[in-house]
Amino acid sequence: MRKGKKDFPKRFENIAETILRNEIKKEQFESFIEKAFENDNNSKNITAVGFISSAISKYLKNKIGIDIGESVTVGLEARLLNGLKAKRHALKNEALEKSDADYILKCLLYGDVYFQKNNKNLLYLYKVGEDRYLQIAVNTKYSLSHKSVSIKIPLIRNIQFLSYRQVESKYIKNKLLEVIK
Numbered sequence: 001m002r003k004g005k006k007d008f009p010k011r012f013e014n015i016a017e018t019i020l021r022n023e024i025k026k027e028q029f030e031s032f033i034e035k036a037f038e039n040d041n042n043s044k045n046i047t048a049v050g051f052i053s054s055a056i057s058k059y060l061k062n063k064i065g066i067d068i069g070e071s072v073t074v075g076l077e078a079r080l081l082n083g084l085k086a087k088r089h090a091l092k093n094e095a096l097e098k099s100d101a102d103y104i105l106k107c108l109l110y111g112d113v114y115f116q117k118n119n120k121n122l123l124y125l126y127k128v129g130e131d132r133y134l135q136i137a138v139n140t141k142y143s144l145s146h147k148s149v150s151i152k153i154p155l156i157r158n159i160q161f162l163s164y165r166q167v168e169s170k171y172i173k174n175k176l177l178e179v180i181k
Contacts (some may be wrong), residue, residue, distance in 0.1 A: 001096065033101040035049040036078035037125035041047055050108030059180050064115060068140045068154065074108060074157045094160040104159065107134045114177040121157065123177060125167065133162050
């Protein structure tokens with residue numbers, strides 16, 4: 001990748017560096033969040049926000065039949081924080097604000113992890129308050145491309161706050177979640 005760095009799309013730079021280093025830099029994450037909320041970022045720019053554990057990766061492969069291979073770095077596009085989806089969530093008081101950004105990292109590190117049977121996403125739920133959860137849905141087989149470069153990584157497809165009642169009615173009653181242990 002170093003050899004072709006000059007040809008590598010700028011929007012993939014942060015995620016590519018994280019994949020190579022296998023670590024997330026807090027200042028890189030904070031800078032990305034700052035730019036995303038200021039709309040100073042290309043909405044398709046991506047940064048790394050977490051990793052899928054080997055236990056979850058094995059579970060997906062052995063129990064569900066989804067092999068994510070070595071792609072364990074989870075990416076976040078700026079548009080989920082400042083785009084149309086974020087604006088829709090804001091109307092329902094479910095959107096993240098800049099001050100909530102650390103919850104993204106905490107949710108991926110400490111949240112309960114489920115497999116969504118209906119769309120084959122990983123669903124992370126993290127309790128942030130008495131009756132408030134952060135929900136992050138991760139598509140494990142997402143493919144990003146720009147010009148002649150393509151990268152397959154798990155990518156966050158939805159991020160929002162939910163009440164317990166919403167979690168229960170949306171997932172538990174419909175039996176759409178499978179607990180990953």
